[in-house]
Amino acid sequence: MDPSTITTPPATSFDPQSLRADFPILLQKAASGEPLAYLDNAASTQRPRQVIDAISDCYQRYYANVHRGIHTLSESSTDRYEQARRSVSVFLNAASSDEVLFAAGTTAAINTVARTWGDQNVGRGDVILLTMMEHHANIVPWHQLAERVGCEVVFAPLNDNGQVDQQQLDALWQQHGSRIKLFAFTAVSNVLGTINPVQQWVRQAQQHGARTLVDAAQTAPHMAIDVQAWQPDFLVFSGHKLCGPTGIGVLYGRRELLESMPPFLGGGAMIQSVTTEGFAPAELPDKFEAGTPPITEAIGLGAAIDYLTDIGLERIHRHEVNLTQHAHALLADVPGVRLIGPQDPADKSGIVSFAIEGVHAHDIAQWMDTRGIAVRAGHHCAMPLHKSLGLSSSTRASFYLYNTMDEVERFVEAVREVRAKFAPQGRRRRRRS
Amino acid sequence: MDPSTITTPPATSFDPQSLRADFPILLQKAASGEPLAYLDNAASTQRPRQVIDAISDCYQRYYANVHRGIHTLSESSTDRYEQARRSVSVFLNAASSDEVLFAAGTTAAINTVARTWGDQNVGRGDVILLTMMEHHANIVPWHQLAERVGCEVVFAPLNDNGQVDQQQLDALWQQHGSRIKLFAFTAVSNVLGTINPVQQWVRQAQQHGARTLVDAAQTAPHMAIDVQAWQPDFLVFSGHKLCGPTGIGVLYGRRELLESMPPFLGGGAMIQSVTTEGFAPAELPDKFEAGTPPITEAIGLGAAIDYLTDIGLERIHRHEVNLTQHAHALLADVPGVRLIGPQDPADKSGIVSFAIEGVHAHDIAQWMDTRGIAVRAGHHCAMPLHKSLGLSSSTRASFYLYNTMDEVERFVEAVREVRAKFAPQGRRRRRRS
Amino acid sequence: MPSEQDIYEEHVLDHYEDPYHRGQCDTATHAEEGNNPLCGDEIRVELRLDGEGKIKEAWFDGKGCVISQASASMLMERIEGMTPEELKEFSATEMLELFGPQLTPNRQKCCLLSWRVVQRALHSPLDEDDDSATFGGPSLGEES
Amino acid sequence: MPSEQDIYEEHVLDHYEDPYHRGQCDTATHAEEGNNPLCGDEIRVELRLDGEGKIKEAWFDGKGCVISQASASMLMERIEGMTPEELKEFSATEMLELFGPQLTPNRQKCCLLSWRVVQRALHSPLDEDDDSATFGGPSLGEES
Ligand SMILES: Cc1ncc(COP(=O)(O)O)c(C=O)c1O
Ligand SMILES: Cc1ncc(COP(=O)(O)O)c(C=O)c1O
């Protein structure tokens, strides 16, 4: 199922207020004394106590290093670690949990693909196709690959609505044809909120014999993923963006590809045998998990996924679209605000990025902080995108399951204040003493 | 200071029993109903509540993504994250905290050096010098480098006392001379417990113009490290082996080298700018920390280091030597037990590895588990070492600050039982029905 | 948690110390090797199938822990007289039951080592390519 | 925690909206550029030193947040008349004091941007190599 074709969720009411009780950090006041409105979820989300407890519980009751241990603690840890892998596997609807590899994060996962599959399969004159809305994590590893092997990195341009122009994309496929070895694209833009047609793009790549990598960092937290339906070759996401711990992410890969790729990091666990002459790699998934893995992080990620699937990703997404709709509607009344990305909330995830003529994004964010509202300012690790928009930075509010309509209203009110305070009035100030 | 020349600690008494109260997991009974004797510390250690609380506290009170955030939570997280870097820097006595890079673990750190410094500086015909007691984490990345660039990997052999034979090591320097580009060695063996003369070996490498990488995974938890005195080019260790979280380790590198090396993983935070044409890397330490870093893990690591330095590493080491001494003395009376590694506990860290003639290591570990004693069996990620010892596996008890003389005695008692139960008696059993 | 103290019950130790058909089968028609990737232990199984394909003799050799050795002995004793179909139907669960004491997942791999090798041995007639010369035999990790 | 509401006090906004010597100095003898790696904002400073090396004129240009622009304006006003030695002694702490409102570490970088560029400008006479053409000017991250 494409993320753009979400089915209507059951009509049960969604109550963010009651969910907030699960998140200890949201119960405290902001430094300003006001209730904390955390709208920086695209950068990283907060954790429910279910996840924090899962981590503590591991350390307090059954922690040991995993895999080869015989003793009870090690068996328990291994068991829970592998259970987390199965949770992720179900979450992605993977054919086998062997296709689910734990990595340090989205960034580490993409670099793994670039340095293994990339070094093995991409050469001089080949093309890596990206979109202009990619996060640096899905740009820099390909620039580095280009430095190593001499391939070319091509960016599909966007239209005025913050979407890839399908005609121009078709033209790129036409132009480069089978030279395109990989189409690596984000399923949802971390700046524009744009939801891309994953399944359609994967099919298009398949028709040209190209591989696909789907950056699901902004998708996994908000929408159901089905790798068997989407059929990407690789799909990656991070734990910390879906209520999970830092220090962990997931690299999904199709078995056939993972088996044909050389291993990446070398060390313990990823080997079948080591001699003074060389080594033989282990089977999946160990082959790509060198050294002591992020054990409690994987267990915490499993708990986060259980938490989110209990609530239901469709319901979460629907709630976020409602918040975005409200934000768009209110911001339409504030002059001087330039909303970037799709103008119709139905085409978007719960991300609202904007610029205010004559006001620096960092001043906007700083002012919001004085109102207890956490938003992010800057290029959001998407400098090429900002350049293409003619901006050096933007301010971004990004929503999650625990955000409320009231927070959206406080946010828009703060936007109004910012304009009043900072937008150039054209007046001369009195001379300073 | 060399790890082998530990000064006598102050005569204050060291009371592991009172420290145990800090470790929730040690307060519970083992599955067998007996008190848990956790002697698998070389694989991974347990955590005091100070560390568990530091992690929970971050998630509950001040978590956000680090670095570029303006809002209060992000400032707080960044502050604590960088504070952890400074704690590590002091812990290692680094000249600057810019030389301290957070990595996913020892394995990730060594691979980082191999793929950046290695790919840049090592070529066909060059030699990477290792010792025969290295962990796979310090072997496989060099085998992989050899596959990429055509260098040779040479192993310094050990004597019967489980130490590198200095004369044979001298001969290797003589033989390969300036072809040796790097001497990568462990400061303490994770199987033999052998403490290597780090400072002396670094000087020797310097005289030959070679770089050094010190694997301090088994050293950092137990002995004071001084990178300005030792002068290694690189030094690495893992958080989970010194009471810290999983998912984090440290790569120390000399500034001059780190600055001249290309970056490794590409993505957010490690860049100064990105365009559609290429990228410019950031300054240290960001250059080597792509993507969202292990934030709570770094903060937990800082708490672990504070905890250990409060107690004092010299005192911890002295305590472990006492335990080892006791274990050696008692095991000397058990026939058929082959202790591997230095016979004198003064040459060792708190690691006791052994084999029992005719008994499989996994049966030993399994039996110990029935007695509530957690030890590890296998090749301990050191297959070349075991091969050189004529063994396919060994059983390892490894001590830490919270272990007691009583636990050592229970351990030796279990060794006796194992011998009685499993060692071949040469008798014929009755025929089975 | 299985009560691990029971793993090494008398019946298991009997098979360990005085195994059934440990050694070589001079008239073997089929043979196969395999290892346990967790520990590197290897086992070789040699079978003699008669004209109708029935298992007339089953022998094993190798090294490993008590569980792997005792379970191999039990298995050799058990499968003699079986048809290939019967052997194929003899499931992992039945193997674990045959062994007796409850095992944790890691130790189940020990117990199932010879069982896996036996299943493959049926497809490895001795006149054809014998891949026993490959690195430590094929790893069976992917199937576990 | 600094009370952030105070950052944008009137005095700061005065300098932001009506800055001192924003623009170019046609008779500049020294100039330097630099950027804040955290946000990419750039600032250029141009100085005119007289025969004895005293700063006769100080001008800045660039873009950035209120803090960086207001602090640059304050700094230009402050350093005119200073000798190079006096400027060298004018510390980061003094710069933060000159600005006024307390700042978090990230925002201190905004406030210190022009201060750093000024310190380097003294060593960048205009007839010699002007590296203003390099990628966004030298990054000052390593010094912060
Ligand atoms: C000496 C040594 N080096 C490297 C490692 C690998 O550390 P990690 O698994 O944390 O990456 C270990 C631990 O297993 C070790 O003992
Ligand atoms: C779309 C996208 N891709 C990749 C990343 C990088 O994720 P991480 O920093 O967890 O590696 C992010 C998050 O910043 C993102 O939003």
Ligand code: FES
């Ligand atoms: S430990 Fe190797 S087969 Fe059991």
Ligand code: FES
């Ligand atoms: S945000 Fe760029 S200088 Fe302040």
